[in-house]
Amino acid sequence: MKTGGRVATFTLQDVIRAGVDIGLPALTVQGVADTLGVSAAAVYRHVAGRSALEGLVGEAILDRLEISDNRDDPAVAHLVGFAVQLRRFALRHPGSAQYFLRMFPRGPSGTRLLEQQIAALGRRGYDPATATAFSGAIATLSLGAVVAEQERAIGLRDLEATKAALAELAGSRVLRQASAAIPEHTQEDYFVFMLTAAATGLVNQFPPGRPITVTPSDQP
Known part of the structure; x- marks a missing residue:
């Protein structure tokens, strides 16, 4: 030029x-x-x-991602808040969820965010190893859920396949009853439901002071 x-x-x-x-x-x-x-x-x-x-x-x-932390939030609320902010950011930046899942952190921005999470969970009594494991688990679940949500949105564009799936659902009495009993909700509502369960499980399994493990162990 x-x-x-x-x-x-x-x-x-x-x-x-x-x-x-x-x-x-x-x-x-x-x-x-x-x-x-x-x-x-x-x-x-x-x-x-x-x-x-x-x-x-x-x-x-990734350098544009800023995670806010309400210091009054207990650990579960903090982890869910982290997840929601990560989801919203990834949805605003198509392709970022897939990119982050491949390798994180890989540069100074990712390192900054992970260090911030270690500090935030440290204020809640967690050592750096446990904070890193918690943050990694929540980020992986969050980003995986975003990728699944994006793939479903692509699938819904196939009207014939969508009609077939709905017809299959309508043809099962068990599935009709189950679906009818689930309250109306948004994609983010369901995301919070999943991530709250995951965060609660992590916090219950590893309270502050308990060494982090990645293999099943007996409950205290």
């Missing part, structure tokens, strides 16, 4: 901004080049390839 007879210059930050604008699902080196009005070869002078580009863009997106 030339402007006024001179080759336009761009920086790595320009590459990252263009990548964030494109979004993780559609991110390609060529897409960034097209957005910047330069050649793909020029972009490759700043990034080694698509994987490196994804890391830079994912890190830039």
